[in-house]
Amino acid sequence: MKKMTLVLLALLCxxxxxxxxxxxxxxxxxxxCDESGVIVAAHRGDWRNYPENSLAxxxxxxxxxxxxxxxxxxxTKDGVLILMHDTSLDRTTTGxxxxxxxxxxxxxxxxxxxxxxxxxxxKVPILEEALxxxxxxxxxxxxxxxxxxxxxxxxxxxxxxxxQIIMKGNKxxxxxxxxxxxxxxxxxxxxxxxxxxxxxxxxxESFIKDMHPVAFELLYKxxxxxxxxxxxxxxxxxxxxxxxxxxxxxxxxxxDDASLQDFDKGxxxxxxxxxxxxxxxDRPQFLLDYLRSRNLHD
Numbered sequence: 001m002k003k004m005t006l007v008l009l010a011l012l013c014x015x016x017x018x019x020x021x022x023x024x025x026x027x028x029x030x031x032x033c034d035e036s037g038v039i040v041a042a043h044r045g046d047w048r049n050y051p052e053n054s055l056a057x058x059x060x061x062x063x064x065x066x067x068x069x070x071x072x073x074x075x076t077k078d079g080v081l082i083l084m085h086d087t088s089l090d091r092t093t094t095g096x097x098x099x100x101x102x103x104x105x106x107x108x109x110x111x112x113x114x115x116x117x118x119x120x121x122x123k124v125p126i127l128e129e130a131l132x133x134x135x136x137x138x139x140x141x142x143x144x145x146x147x148x149x150x151x152x153x154x155x156x157x158x159x160x161x162x163x164q165i166i167m168k169g170n171k172x173x174x175x176x177x178x179x180x181x182x183x184x185x186x187x188x189x190x191x192x193x194x195x196x197x198x199x200x201x202x203x204x205e206s207f208i209k210d211m212h213p214v215a216f217e218l219l220y221k222x223x224x225x226x227x228x229x230x231x232x233x234x235x236x237x238x239x240x241x242x243x244x245x246x247x248x249x250x251x252x253x254x255x256d257d258a259s260l261q262d263f264d265k266g267x268x269x270x271x272x273x274x275x276x277x278x279x280x281x282d283r284p285q286f287l288l289d290y291l292r293s294r295n296l297h298d
Contacts, residue, residue: 023164026067026139030188030214033240037296038271040287041068041141041280043246044085048283051112052092053083054122055133062137065298066284068166069138073127073145073152080104081127081151085144094119127152131159141166141280146179153183162186168217170194172203173210188214190242195220195227204231208238215240215278223252232275242278243270245287256283263290271296 029039045057046064053071061069072085077100089095089102095110104126112122125133134140140161145152146169156162163186169176170192180189191207193200195218207213216239220228235241244250245259251270259266260283267290270276281287291297 023136023139027163030240033214033237035236035240035275035277037298038276038291039067039240039278040065040284040291040297041070041242041278042066042284043070043244043280043282044072045069046284047115051114051120051122053085053125054112055125055130056122058130058134058138061284062134064285064288066288067139068141068278068280069134070141070143070280071130072143073148074099075148075151076104076107077101078103078105079151081145081148081155082107083125083127083130091117093124128155128159131155131161134164135159135161136164138164139166140164141168143168149179149183153187156187166190168192173207176211184211190215190217192217192219195225195231200227201231204235213239215242217242217244217280219244219250220252221249225252228252228274232273236275240277241275242280243274243276244280245270246280246282256281256286259283259286259290267291 026039042061044052045054046060047057049060050056058069071083073081074084074087075081082099084092084099086092087099089097089099089107089110092113093110094113095102095107107124110124111119112124114120142152142165146167156165166188168190176189180187190213193203193216204216218228218231218241231241245255245266248255248257254266254269256266267279267287270279279287288297
């Protein structure tokens, strides 16, 4: 019995070390501007199989081999940070009302709904619980968290997950520096730049000069814009390019739906023509299968 216990403990320690190594591998790819593969981000976790922003959706993304899970943060009436995209409980839970007007005790009694609006056994996670759950296993992009960043940061320090966090935003470098300050030494920040705006290229160069971010999230509506193609070459070796394939107006219609019809018009176009090395998707398994077929993901 004692021998079996020791074996199980050794196995558990080995798994924890491997998980932590995975986070470090992803961080190394980001900071070294590694363009040999494509980093995958799962939007709200694996919400096609489990409720969005649930612990199960995070777990399944980890099992798939996803690199980053995107999670949304809201705050309850009594100040508890939870995982939820909407400001209202109506769409994703069995409850009603604004999150900010309901206490955590009441929210804890609710069940999450799946993508078909059907009640599930899953509960609304608090942020701290999710951080502990994902510790060392996957990078985490916290969306809508900048509003409460002081509180979020306290939880990151408490749970020892600061090195896993990615924050993003569309503010200028000056405003980012003002808001995050020394936190930028610990938390990864990626600027979001709308390439359809007049000063987009200047904004990118300003960030590279002053902050040198590991990546930029780029947005554009149609291929009539020549800038996305140009940036593939001008940003090569300087920073990574992140595109979203969630819906058609985020990346010139080269989205998940386009990829279902023809990879060359979807993921393939973003990777080969526009230089994408980070893709956020609503179909993580589908994207991973494609990348693995091209030896662009482990």
